Each structure stands twice: as C-alpha cells, then as structure tokens.
Amino acid sequence: MSDSLLYIVSTPIGNLGDMTPRAIEVLRQVDIIAAEDTRHSKRLMNHFGIDTPLTPCHDHNERHQAEMIIRRMQAGETVALISDAGTPLISDPGFYLVRSVREAGFRVVPVPGACAFIAALSVSGLPTDRFYFEGFLPAKGAGRRKRIESLAAFSNTWGVYESPHRIMELLDDLVTVLGSERYIALAREITKTFETILAGTVSEVQAILESDSNQQRGEFVVLVEGHKEKKDSEIGRDIEKMLQRLMVDLPIKKAAAVVADLTGLRKKDLYELGLSIKAGE
Structure with a gap:
C-alpha cells in the first residue's frame, strides 16, 4: 500500500464468521490499527493471525491520537480504524479522526461489514424504506422520556441501542409515552449464541421479558414502528x-x-x- 489511507474497517458483532476476507487483508497490510479497546481487539487479531501493531483510539484520547495518526500518514503510513464490534463511528468513536484526516488531505476508505442496527432492521418486519437511528437514549428516566416524546410523531421506523440494565426501564417509558399498542421489534445478542428477535406490541414484548429474566441479558437493538395518522373511514x-x-x-x-x-x-x-x-x- 503506497498511498497513505485511513481505512474504516467493520468487525464482527458476535459471530466471527462475519469477518470479511477484505477486512482481514486490510488489517494485515496497514502499518497500524487504531482500536477502541486494544485488549479487546487483540483477541480478535490473534484469532485471525493479524500481528499489525494496535494503538488505542477512544472517546478520551481521540483528539490527541488524531494528531499522531495524521503525522504517521504524512510520513507515508496507512492506518485502519476499528471499534470493539461492528462498524466504527456508529455510536462509537471516530468522527473527529475521520474529519481531521479528510481535512489533512488524505482519503478515508470504508471496508463494510457487520452493523447491529442494520442487521436488526433487516429482520424486524418493520418498514425499511425510510428509517431513523437514534443511537443511545439518555440514561436518566426524565431525559429518556423527553427524547421519546420528540420521536413519538415520527412516521418512519426508528431505533435505539440499549443495555441490559436499562431495557425494562426503556419498555416502561415506551408504554408511558407511546402507549402499550405501538408495534416494536427487539433484537438481542445479534449473531451470538443466544440471539433472540422478538416482535409485537410494546406490552407483548414487555410481558415476554418480565416472564423470563434471561431475555433481559445482552445488548439490545429496539426498533419502533412509526406513528400512523388516523384516517377517515370513508372518502366523501x-x-x-x-x-x-x-x-x-x-x-x-x-x-x-x-x-x-x-x-x-x-x-x-x-x-x-x-x-x-x-x-x-
């Protein structure tokens, strides 16, 4: 690789079989890999026999690391960015780095692969022609409910990521703000051993999780059907x-x-x- 490039490389969100041959090739050939958590990513690199040096790049050091990475690219090196799992920058660090590298005059190249939100959307049974990704909602109840209120009138499918210790609170808030009959899909542990996809009204999905605490474990994508305007039963x-x-x-x-x-x-x-x-x- 003679040109200095920054590759944005997607990695598996669970099943290692989702690692693409191109991702492996790129990660082996670049000079350095910027990783959200080097200890976590080291295990993935070992699995695929990738011995490229790793450097940390996360929320707390991204600005400093961007300067270092640009200096290395100016010296002719090529860099890859990975997150802990899935596609970098999707509710993960990397925006500042990508913007800085582009402004420095270097190309940024995507190496597509797994993304939890898109994977969940594809099996949700909800409309996919238009959709909105919210990322993580506020952690505190009042802020979370206020944000849901702002999303309530969206006519398109929308979705969020949620953690296991807040999933029941989120479902409670959806009932409070949207009502119990809004249709949702809940994807848990996508591509992993205990992957589960649930769909139904908020109250139906809530009842399943309440009856089985195992369904409250893991990482979640929650997708919500858009608001439907009531229509007159007859056209004059x-x-x-x-x-x-x-x-x-x-x-x-x-x-x-x-x-x-x-x-x-x-x-x-x-x-x-x-x-x-x-x-x-």
Whole structure:
C-alpha cells in the first residue's frame, strides 16, 4: 500500500464468521490499527493471525491520537480504524479522526461489514424504506422520556441501542409515552449464541421479558414502528367524483396524486379507491 489511507474497517458483532476476507487483508497490510479497546481487539487479531501493531483510539484520547495518526500518514503510513464490534463511528468513536484526516488531505476508505442496527432492521418486519437511528437514549428516566416524546410523531421506523440494565426501564417509558399498542421489534445478542428477535406490541414484548429474566441479558437493538395518522373511514362522494373525473384523462396514480394535493387525503387511499372504481367499470 503506497498511498497513505485511513481505512474504516467493520468487525464482527458476535459471530466471527462475519469477518470479511477484505477486512482481514486490510488489517494485515496497514502499518497500524487504531482500536477502541486494544485488549479487546487483540483477541480478535490473534484469532485471525493479524500481528499489525494496535494503538488505542477512544472517546478520551481521540483528539490527541488524531494528531499522531495524521503525522504517521504524512510520513507515508496507512492506518485502519476499528471499534470493539461492528462498524466504527456508529455510536462509537471516530468522527473527529475521520474529519481531521479528510481535512489533512488524505482519503478515508470504508471496508463494510457487520452493523447491529442494520442487521436488526433487516429482520424486524418493520418498514425499511425510510428509517431513523437514534443511537443511545439518555440514561436518566426524565431525559429518556423527553427524547421519546420528540420521536413519538415520527412516521418512519426508528431505533435505539440499549443495555441490559436499562431495557425494562426503556419498555416502561415506551408504554408511558407511546402507549402499550405501538408495534416494536427487539433484537438481542445479534449473531451470538443466544440471539433472540422478538416482535409485537410494546406490552407483548414487555410481558415476554418480565416472564423470563434471561431475555433481559445482552445488548439490545429496539426498533419502533412509526406513528400512523388516523384516517377517515370513508372518502366523501364529492372527492370520489373528482377522482373519477380525473381518471378519464389521467392514469390512476397521477389522478390520486392530484386529489391528494388538493384535499390532504392520503395518496395511497385514493389510489386504492381509483383501482376499485376502475375494476367496477
């Protein structure tokens, strides 16, 4: 590797089989690896026969380490950044380092791999076309509830990471703020031996964890279904006539979009009504 690069390398979140061949190759070839916890990462390096030197890079020393890493890159060295597990910078250190390296004129290259949030989202059964990642909520109850209140009206799926000693408090707060019937998915210990994916209303998932304390152990991703606006059970006859008239000259989808813009009704509902009108002709 002749060019000085900073590689952002994803590592397994549990199952070592998720380590990619490219990640192994990069970690073997770089001059130094910046790791969130060198003792933790040393075990991973030993497993894959990687003997590249490690240097710590975490929340408390990232600014100092960024200066050191840039000096080494200026001297022609190539560096990799890893976190304890998963994709670096996703609720982990690294933002300041990446920004500083880019501002110093060096390339930053991703080496994709495991990410707990994306893995959980993919099996949640919740809409994935748009979603929001909150990271960790505030540790204290009042702050946590206030933040949930700000997320309550989101129409898209959203999710958080949570620790075992706060998971029940989080579920209590979800009931308090969102109600017991909001649909959620809870992913525990993803890719590990006791991986569990639960889905249902908040109260249903809460009951499962209350009945089995083992389900309260491990690291969690909690995904919450977006808020659904209540809709009128019927679309007025006048609006139906408007839609029907537009459909004479426009495709159903376009006609539904026009009526939605004029009335504020949901385009999806108007499109379904248009299909029904078309089928009855």
